[in-house]
Amino acid sequence: MVNPLTRSFLQAAASEEVASPLRVVQIEGLVILKIIKHCKEFSSALVTGQLLGLDVGSVLEVTNCFPFPIREEDEEIEADGANYQLEMMRCLREVNVDNNTVGWYQSTLLGSFQTVELVETFMNYQENIKRCVCIIYDPSKSNQGVLALKAFKLSDSFMDLYRTNNFTGEKLREKNLSWVDIFEEIPIKVSNSALVSAFMTELEAETPVAQCDYDRLKLSTDPFMERNVEFLIECMDDLSMEQQKFQYYYRNLSRQQAQQQAWLQKRRAENMARKAAGEEPLPEEDPSNPIFKPIAEPSRLESFLITNQIANYCNQINGVTGQSFSRLYLMKALNNK
Amino acid sequence: MTASKHTVLQFVPLTSSLSARVHPVVIFSICDYYVRRPDQAERVIGTLLGSVLPDGTVDIRNSYAVPHNESSDQVALDIDYHHNMYLSHQKVNPKEVIVGWYSTGFGVSGGSELIHDFYSREVANPVHLTVDTSFQNGEAVIKAFTSVNLSLGDRPLAAQFQEIPLDLRLIEAERVGFDILKKTIVDKIPNDLEGMEASMERLLTLIDDVYKYVDDVVEHRVAPDNSIGRTLADSVASLPKISSGSFDKLMNDRLQDHLLLVFLTSLTRTQLSLAEKLNTAAQIL
Numbered sequence: 001m002v003n004p005l006t007r008s009f010l011q012a013a014a015s016e017e018v019a020s021p022l023r024v025v026q027i028e029g030l031v032i033l034k035i036i037k038h039c040k041e042f043s044s045a046l047v048t049g050q051l052l053g054l055d056v057g058s059v060l061e062v063t064n065c066f067p068f069p070i071r072e073e074d075e076e077i078e079a080d081g082a083n084y085q086l087e088m089m090r091c092l093r094e095v096n097v098d099n100n101t102v103g104w105y106q107s108t109l110l111g112s113f114q115t116v117e118l119v120e121t122f123m124n125y126q127e128n129i130k131r132c133v134c135i136i137y138d139p140s141k142s143n144q145g146v147l148a149l150k151a152f153k154l155s156d157s158f159m160d161l162y163r164t165n166n167f168t169g170e171k172l173r174e175k176n177l178s179w180v181d182i183f184e185e186i187p188i189k190v191s192n193s194a195l196v197s198a199f200m201t202e203l204e205a206e207t208p209v210a211q212c213d214y215d216r217l218k219l220s221t222d223p224f225m226e227r228n229v230e231f232l233i234e235c236m237d238d239l240s241m242e243q244q245k246f247q248y249y250y251r252n253l254s255r256q257q258a259q260q261q262a263w264l265q266k267r268r269a270e271n272m273a274r275k276a277a278g279e280e281p282l283p284e285e286d287p288s289n290p291i292f293k294p295i296a297e298p299s300r301l302e303s304f305l306i307t308n309q310i311a312n313y314c315n316q317i318n319g320v321t322g323q324s325f326s327r328l329y330l331m332k333a334l335n336n337k
Numbered sequence: 338m339t340a341s342k343h344t345v346l347q348f349v350p351l352t353s354s355l356s357a358r359v360h361p362v363v364i365f366s367i368c369d370y371y372v373r374r375p376d377q378a379e380r381v382i383g384t385l386l387g388s389v390l391p392d393g394t395v396d397i398r399n400s401y402a403v404p405h406n407e408s409s410d411q412v413a414l415d416i417d418y419h420h421n422m423y424l425s426h427q428k429v430n431p432k433e434v435i436v437g438w439y440s441t442g443f444g445v446s447g448g449s450e451l452i453h454d455f456y457s458r459e460v461a462n463p464v465h466l467t468v469d470t471s472f473q474n475g476e477a478v479i480k481a482f483t484s485v486n487l488s489l490g491d492r493p494l495a496a497q498f499q500e501i502p503l504d505l506r507l508i509e510a511e512r513v514g515f516d517i518l519k520k521t522i523v524d525k526i527p528n529d530l531e532g533m534e535a536s537m538e539r540l541l542t543l544i545d546d547v548y549k550y551v552d553d554v555v556e557h558r559v560a561p562d563n564s565i566g567r568t569l570a571d572s573v574a575s576l577p578k579i580s581s582g583s584f585d586k587l588m589n590d591r592l593q594d595h596l597l598l599v600f601l602t603s604l605t606r607t608q609l610s611l612a613e614k615l616n617t618a619a620q621i622l
Contacts (some may be wrong), residue, residue, distance in 0.1 A: 029518045030365040036513065037362050037398070041430060064369070069428040084428055091422050094415075095402040096373040145536070146529050147513055178613060190523040195470060196368045200519035202477035203364075203505055211511035216536040225598065232605070243612070307609055314602040319529040321595040326533055328591055330540075334576065335584055 023058040025133055025151040026189040029196060031065050032149065035137050038067040039107035043139045045070060048106040050085065052098050055131050061191075062135070064097045065105060101125075103132035110140055110228055111148075111316055114183065114308040116301065122154050123162060133186060140224065141316075144323070145215030151186040158182045167299040179307040219331070221324055225317065232313040235306055242303035252295055259291045356502040357395040357464050357481040360387075361510035361518075363439070364468065364479070370402040371441050371470045379407070382440045382452060384419060385466060386426060386433040394504075395436050395464050395481075401426065403438075405452075412448040414455060437464030443473045445482060445498045453484050453496065465498065479505060 031051070038047055049067040053060065066088050069081065093099040103125060106113065113136050125132045133151045141148035154162075157175050161167065172178075192200070264284065271281040285292070363385065374381045386399040401422045406413040426433060438456045440449060444467055456463040462483060469478040482498040510518055516535070517523050527535065547569065553559040554566075579587070 028369070030362070030369050032513060032517070033362040033365055033509065036509070037360070038429075067429045084425060087421060088425050091418060091425070094404055094418065095370060096375065142512065145512070146532055147517065147526050149526060188526050190517050190520075190526065192518060192521050193368060193372050194521055195372055196365055197519055197521050198472065199364060199368060199477045200510070200515060203479075203507060204515045204519060211508055212514045212532070213536040213539055215512065216533055217540070229598070229601075236605070239612075307613075310605060310609060314606055317598055317602045321599050323529055323533050324591070324595050326530075326537065328588060328595075330537065332584075332588055335579070335581075 021058060022060055022131055022133070022153065022186060024189050025060050025062060025135070025186050026191050027062045027135075027149075028064070029190060029192040029200075031062050032147075032190065034065050034067075035105050035135065035149070036139075036142070039137050039139045040142075042070065043107070046107050046109070048104055050088075050101060051103045051105055051133070051135065052089075052092065052100060053102040054098055054100060055102060059189075060102055060131060060133060060186075061098075062102060062133075064092065066092065101129055101132070103129075103134055105135040105137060108136050108138050110224075110231055111136070111138055111312045112231060112309060114305045114312065116305065119154065119162065119301075119305070123159070126154070126159065140227075143215060144218065144221070144224070144320070145212040149188060151188050152183050153186060155181050155184050162301075165299075167301045167304075168297045172300060179304040179311075182304060182308060216323070217327065217330075219327055221320055225320060228313055228317050228320070232310060232317070235310045235313065239303060239306045239310065242306060245298050246303075249295065249298055256291060256295060263289070263291060355393055355395070355462075355483060356504065357397060357466070358504040358506075359397045359466065359479070359481075360399075361507045363397055363400045363466075366400050366402070367439055367441065367468050368470065371468075375404075380441045380446070381405075382414075382438060384423065384435055384456075385437045385439055385464065386423075387436045388432060388434060389436065397436060397464070397466065399426065399430075399433050400439060407448050409447075412451045414452060416455075435460045435463070437466065439466040439468060441468050441470040443467070443469045443471070443478060444480065449498070450484075450496055453498075457484070464501070466503075479503065 035049070038049055047067065047070065049065050051062045052064045052066070053062040055061075069084065089099055089101075104121070106118075118134065122132070122134060133153050136148075136150045136152060138148035157177055158181060161171060161175060161177065267282060267284055271284075274281055367381075367383065370381050370383060381402060382405050383400050383402040385397045386401070387395065387397040390396050403419045403422070404415045423435065435456070437460070438452060440446075440452070445465070449465065453463065453465055456465075465482040465484070467478075467480050467482070481501050481503040483501055484496045484498050487495045487497055514527075514532075517526065550559065550565070551569070554561045
C-alpha cells in the first residue's frame, strides 16, 4: 500500500516543478467593479492599473487592483509614478490585501489594444513575474450591456522570438508562428466572497428588468458600428502600407540577386580568360562590393499586430450584427402583434 | 432677559434634505476588507470618497480601508496611513474628496463619536455609513448617518447621529449584471449572444406575465387595477405606429445593412488568410 502512495507523491512533486500552464484567470467581483469604475471615469483617455493576487497552480487569482494616475511624459513625474506604485502596494499590504503583482489592466477603445506598446509592457512585466496577465476592458462596448472584459497573455513561442528580436520570415516559418498565435486569450472566472454574495442577493432590486437588459435591447448600434468600420478601414490602410514595405524589400532582394548573378558570371568569364593565360583565378566573392551587402528584412511584428486588430474588428462587427439581427426580428414580432 | 436665566438646549437643524447615494464598488471593498480584517478586530473602518452633487446628495463613489485599534474607551486611528492613502487617491482622481467614513456593524456604536469627530475636522458634515456584515436582523442593513451637534448654550453637549436617506439602487452593478455579482463562483463571463439570450428570455417571461394578467382580468379572476391597466396601455401605445409597408422597408434596409457588414467582414477575413498564404509562399522563394 505504501509503495504506490509514495510513488504518486514523488510524481506529484516532480510534476510540480514543471510549471503548469495558466488555464483560468479568477477575478473577484470587486476587481471587476474597480476596473469598470476607473475605465469609465476616464473613458476618453486610456487608463491602466495594477492587478494584485495569487498564483495558484493553473489558476491566477486576481483579488484586488489599484489604478495608476494618468501617465505623463515628464521624467520627474515618471519617478513619482514609481513611488506611487510602491506606496500603494505598501499601504494595501497593511490592510491584508494580497501583495503580489499578477499583471495589469487597461482600457481600450473598441478593442484596438494589440499594439507594440502592449507587447513591450508585457515583456517588462514578464521579466519580473513569471506569470502575468493583461486584462482588457472596453467601456464603449459595455454601453450595449456586454461585459467586455478579456484576459490575455503573450504566447511562449512569441515571447522567445521577441526576446531575440527575430521577426524575419524564415524564423517565423521555422517556429510555425502565425498572427493568430501571438495573443492567447485566457478564460475568466468570477468569484465573490460569501459575504458579498449575501449582500448582493439582498440588495438586488425587485424589478424584473435590470439596466443591462435595457442596454442590450437598445436598437441603435449605428455609432458603434460606424466607428468600428472606420477603425477597420484605417487598419486596412496600415496593413497595405506594411505590405508595400515587403514588396519593396522583395523587389530589392531580387534585383540584388540578379546583380550578384551578373557579377559572378562576369568574374567566371574573367577567370576562364585568366586560366587560359596561365594566371591565378580571382576569388568568386568580393565582400567589399556593395551588391553583396545583405539587405535588412523588415520586421513582420507590425503587420502581425495589425492583422490581429483587423481580425478583432471583424469579430466585433460580426458579434454586434448578430445581436442586431435578433433585435430586429424581435421588433418585427412585436410589430406584428 | 429670561433667556439668560434659562439654559437653552440648541438643536442645529440639518441643511435641507441631505441624502446619500452609494456605488456598489464601495460595498464590495468594505466586504473585502471585513473578510481580510486582522485577528480580534470586531469591526473595520475606512474613509469614503466622492463628491457632493449640486442637489445636496452625497455621492459616495470610492473608499479605502484605514487600520485602527479600539478598546473600551479609546480609539487609535492610523492617521498617517489615512493621509498617505488620500494623497495617492488624489493623484488618480482629484475630483474625489473625503465625504465621510464607514464602519461595519449594526448602526452607530461606542467609539464612533470619536472617529466622527476626527472626520469632521477633515470635511464639514461627514457622512457615516454603517454596513451590517454580521446580518443581525437576518438582512443586509446599510445605513447612512450625519451627526447633529447638541449644545447647551455655547457648551457642546453631545452629538446625535441622524439617519439620512440612502439610495441603494446600484445602477453600476446592474450594468454588470447581478448574475455575475451575486454568485460565489461564475465559470464564464457571458458573451454578446448569451447576454442577449438572457435578456430576451426575461422579456418573454414579462410578456407572458402581462398576458396572464390581462386574461385573468378579462375572465374576472382578478380584480382589475386601473393604474396597471393604464401603464399597460401606455406601453402598448409607446410603440410607434408605422404602416406595415414602411416598417417592412425599414426592417429590410436594416437587415441589408447588417448583411453587407457581415459580408465585408468575411471578405476581410478571407483577404487576411490569403495574405498569410502569400507571405509564406514568398518566404519559400
